Amino acid sequence: MSVHTAVDLGASSGRVMVGRAAPGVLDLTEVHRFPNGPIPVAGSWFTDAVGLWQQIRTGLRAVARRAPDASTVAVDTWGVDYGLLAADGTLLGTPRHYRDARTEGIADGVHARTPALELYRRNGLQHLPFTTLYQLIAEGRLLDLADRLLLLPDLFGFWLAGVQGAEATNASTSGLLDVGTGRWGDDLVALSGVRPGLLPAVHDPGTVLGGLRADVLADSGLGSGTRLVAVGSHDTASAVVAVPAEDERFAYIACGTWGLVGVELEGPVLSEDSFAANFTNERGVDGRIRYLRNVMGLWVLQQCVAEWDADLPGLLDAAADVPPGGPVVDVDDPRFLAPGPMAERVRTTVTESGRRPPATRAEVVRCVLDSLADAFARSVADAVRLSGHDVRVVHLVGGGARNRLLCQLTATACGLPVVAGPVEATALGNVLVQARAAGDLDGSLETLRALVRQTADLTTFEPQHRPLNTGVGVS
Numbered sequence: 001m002s003v004h005t006a007v008d009l010g011a012s013s014g015r016v017m018v019g020r021a022a023p024g025v026l027d028l029t030e031v032h033r034f035p036n037g038p039i040p041v042a043g044s045w046f047t048d049a050v051g052l053w054q055q056i057r058t059g060l061r062a063v064a065r066r067a068p069d070a071s072t073v074a075v076d077t078w079g080v081d082y083g084l085l086a087a088d089g090t091l092l093g094t095p096r097h098y099r100d101a102r103t104e105g106i107a108d109g110v111h112a113r114t115p116a117l118e119l120y121r122r123n124g125l126q127h128l129p130f131t132t133l134y135q136l137i138a139e140g141r142l143l144d145l146a147d148r149l150l151l152l153p154d155l156f157g158f159w160l161a162g163v164q165g166a167e168a169t170n171a172s173t174s175g176l177l178d179v180g181t182g183r184w185g186d187d188l189v190a191l192s193g194v195r196p197g198l199l200p201a202v203h204d205p206g207t208v209l210g211g212l213r214a215d216v217l218a219d220s221g222l223g224s225g226t227r228l229v230a231v232g233s234h235d236t237a238s239a240v241v242a243v244p245a246e247d248e249r250f251a252y253i254a255c256g257t258w259g260l261v262g263v264e265l266e267g268p269v270l271s272e273d274s275f276a277a278n279f280t281n282e283r284g285v286d287g288r289i290r291y292l293r294n295v296m297g298l299w300v301l302q303q304c305v306a307e308w309d310a311d312l313p314g315l316l317d318a319a320a321d322v323p324p325g326g327p328v329v330d331v332d333d334p335r336f337l338a339p340g341p342m343a344e345r346v347r348t349t350v351t352e353s354g355r356r357p358p359a360t361r362a363e364v365v366r367c368v369l370d371s372l373a374d375a376f377a378r379s380v381a382d383a384v385r386l387s388g389h390d391v392r393v394v395h396l397v398g399g400g401a402r403n404r405l406l407c408q409l410t411a412t413a414c415g416l417p418v419v420a421g422p423v424e425a426t427a428l429g430n431v432l433v434q435a436r437a438a439g440d441l442d443g444s445l446e447t448l449r450a451l452v453r454q455t456a457d458l459t460t461f462e463p464q465h466r467p468l469n470t471g472v473g474v475s
């Protein structure tokens, strides 16, 4: 059985994992973990791509020590962000982080030329101010120097294997992909102002991209037969692959720094109501549509914990003792997007709503979690209403699955059972698609999901009674 290396770069941490998958077997071992996050430089926010590359190198050496014959490698990262390359392949500048303020107001200018609903019908995306399309318009002079744009997983893929391409699930977060064809939309590319030749050809997950560069092999110690494979290189696409669903009647919450809430569909929903509710149609593995909304996720809580330099488990225990029925905020308020003093922003938002602001840290945490659970429940209800896709259970995967209080509050707010786990859904989805490409597994996503269900550690949270004056609930 082959050994697969998943390089999974998340918003707050990156990891290199080795895994194996075959009928009846699915295992995953972390060999290297490192912190990640937007880095402030003179008032702007950047991603340290070279620093991440250094961590990937360290991770690959650790893989080679355990499993020198590792047969395939694949990378997934968050969406939308990119690097620009010169004709000789040199990275031009440090990639900007999507939380940077440079995209403020850009979308309004674009929508004055192409109405937002028209754009929605072309690229299927919810409005997020930082979609690649808007970032490119904000990019300025560097674009004139660039010969190639690579989204982040494709950039690391280029550094690993020397091949340039655009993996489809992640390209679908750019706003430049035609929602109907899953390939670059000429009109969308023109709207972004970039030359068509800047973008490499799109390929689908499962494509074997080629062997690793000689310098990477020499540095890591990996065997010369190691191949780079395209998986759902958008982290959320890989996470959705590993949802341990029994049948298609499920909603998912991929809960990490973001909470990506939705259902899986065979085709996009491009109605005016869907547009108004800000639902996106991102591409999934095997051409599925990830019909979802971005909810702010654990970001607000992570920022509070970092600011307090506090211990999360202790805070969660204290938050569980705060009585229900406290204030909730709209976690999707744009004021929570940028890094900064989050607890203060939460208090101010509650005060503006006319309620008593949370006084203690435990109350702030409870307010954030109650607010998240309500936002999750609203999005599940909207996804069902707008797509007509029936849902019996909510699968909460990713780091948020460790947060029992959040899982319980979400089950109660949704009025549906929440199955929590696996925590490492993204890396598992990455490994599963590699294993399928390597021929160790075959079958549909349903077969891959059955394997996750068989092997993962899952906890079910049933809805509990809640006071009538709080939250929304899905009936």
Ligand code: LFR
Pocket: 010, 011, 077, 078, 079, 080, 081, 098, 234, 235, 236, 256, 257, 258, 260, 294
């Ligand atoms: C989650 C995620 C979301 C995307 C956001 C920004 O990690 O990839 O799906 O909207 O990050 O790229």
